[in-house]
Amino acid sequence: MTERVSRITASDVALEAGVSISAVSRVFTPGASVSSKMRDRVLAAAEKLDYMPNVLARSLMTQRTALVGIILANFQNPMHLTTLDLFTSALQARGLRALVFNVSKGVDVVESARQVMQYGVDGLVVAAASMSQALVDQCARQGIPLVAYARQPRNAKVNVVCADNEAGGRLAARKLIERGYRKLAYLGGPATTSTNAFREKGFCDAVGEAGVELVARVNATEYTYDAGRKAAIQMLDEHRNIDGVFCGNDLVAFGVMDVARYRHGLTIPDDLGIIGFDDIELASADAYQLTTIRQPMSDMVQQTVDIISQAMAGQDSGNVKRLLFPCTLIERGTLR
Amino acid sequence: MTERVSRITASDVALEAGVSISAVSRVFTPGASVSSKMRDRVLAAAEKLDYMPNVLARSLMTQRTALVGIILANFQNPMHLTTLDLFTSALQARGLRALVFNVSKGVDVVESARQVMQYGVDGLVVAAASMSQALVDQCARQGIPLVAYARQPRNAKVNVVCADNEAGGRLAARKLIERGYRKLAYLGGPATTSTNAFREKGFCDAVGEAGVELVARVNATEYTYDAGRKAAIQMLDEHRNIDGVFCGNDLVAFGVMDVARYRHGLTIPDDLGIIGFDDIELASADAYQLTTIRQPMSDMVQQTVDIISQAMAGQDSGNVKRLLFPCTLIERGTLR
């Protein structure tokens, strides 16, 4: 049977050390006024009793939880594990914690957000597909900094930290054309995502401006290998003359490569040039050697956390930030 | 300038509805005694003011936070994104939230655990490399259910939910031998991990029992493609006669495959048979078609969450559970 022992509280420590509760509190409050004798006594007692301040009670007083909500979808894309890795690390480095919400499977973003807010998060980063006006208003009303990460919502009144997907799309187009590909195709991610919209726009615009033929424009249903593969089967069956494809992300690109190589017997990069997006770990695997476009994730996450912690410190200018980060092309073996 | 409006509280709602604060509280407490008239009045007022109960204050009273800490390392292995996906979903389905801690980069597990505990988590799942006795004691003392997920710590006094890695290793050995491979090698993950230890033991035992030669036993420094690749280069250079390899996980297996194919010109599965572990999405990619061992992650996560929520409800038998889940071999194209 578990013997439920109630937690040690500040008053226990105060009793043990023979001081007031306030004294204990101050010892555990950075920047408070305590003499070194007092600190030593309290710390000794705390050590002895294995005391830890109750963050909940503290938060109730200070109106700060040091909790940052992260609303995330797309738990299939390995890139987002890196996202989580970077976020949790960056937050922890600032003494903050990540409260992760998963809105993958038909979970309502707004409802999730409400729940996050009940925990009194000090900040919220939304890396999910959609973001409602209600949520934005809610955050504004409560003074909670909100950042849209890796997506560019139409809504103007929200902080955005995102890769410049449109420029990335243009970059891909220009590179393919520069290497002599002339029958291009776009095989993007889900049509509903903002990343897809911007990558597609940038790519198609640049192809058009160069006067090169855009043979096909297709969307995979998800940002996954299988979805990419399925879309590629259909696309390459229908359009035999395609010689260059820009893909929504690396996983989709892998699918395209495999269909091209193993189903159509095409040689990459001679018969078909491929460019992906994200530069996941396996993009550099010998089996793929994928030329791809990398977004500066580390910087992006850092900026996001900066925005939030500045806002928490009350140092925000008050006007929303829209930060677009430039992408770089990582050249490997899928372009001739 | 952000106009910091303090949150709507129960007393605001009480005032608006012309009732007591307790009444408001009871309306938002499942199972409390409230008349339907009262409920309607309060709900109307709450709706009007957009009231949400403050979870912190509630937790302070009830000693329940509905927060479950998840301590995770290995943010490189895409499999763990699935882990997080499953955990967050399973927890959310039970009205619980995940407080994720990242102990990847030299962060102290014990220290992290202390921090998690300060948030008054109602449960803790440790999916990190190590787990100290101090942590186990701490949880026991405070009556917090603790589960070691996907690892088998030496420590006996802790709940364990894990794949039967040893059986998995044996399974791999028998399959390779059954298919006629006779010069076997083990290329595992980091020597410090319990998963490696058990997979290695199972594999080597079974190979020994069958009287088959074990040519090499190597550990990759990490469970990644690159580490697998590096280890494979060394191993295959040194032992030219190896004809079958059991790998620590799929990523490592990819590395081995690529070294074998692209560096040594070996044909898989004829010259070299390969078995991986985990069955990640790309294991089924045409470029790898990896035969691998799958652990029933969904069941494992479900069980973990069950254990925790039962313990939270006070229905735990009090004695620790050690659940080992059987693995299954997924046959694809890397065995002749």
Next chain:
DNA sequence: ACAATAATTGCAAGGGCTTGCAAATTGTAA
């Protein structure tokens, strides 16, 4: 040594909620 200033300490009032208890209400049976 003394006054004047600075640093430390304790008191007590919250922060927003839950909950045992007693009062008030409603329902039921005779």
Next chain:
DNA sequence: TTACAATTTGCAAGCCCTTGCAATTATTGT
């Protein structure tokens, strides 16, 4: 209608901590 039980409601104490204020103690200059 009255007596009684069953519900519903409000009061007030308490969860554990922070912090303004005033009282105390330590420090400094002369």
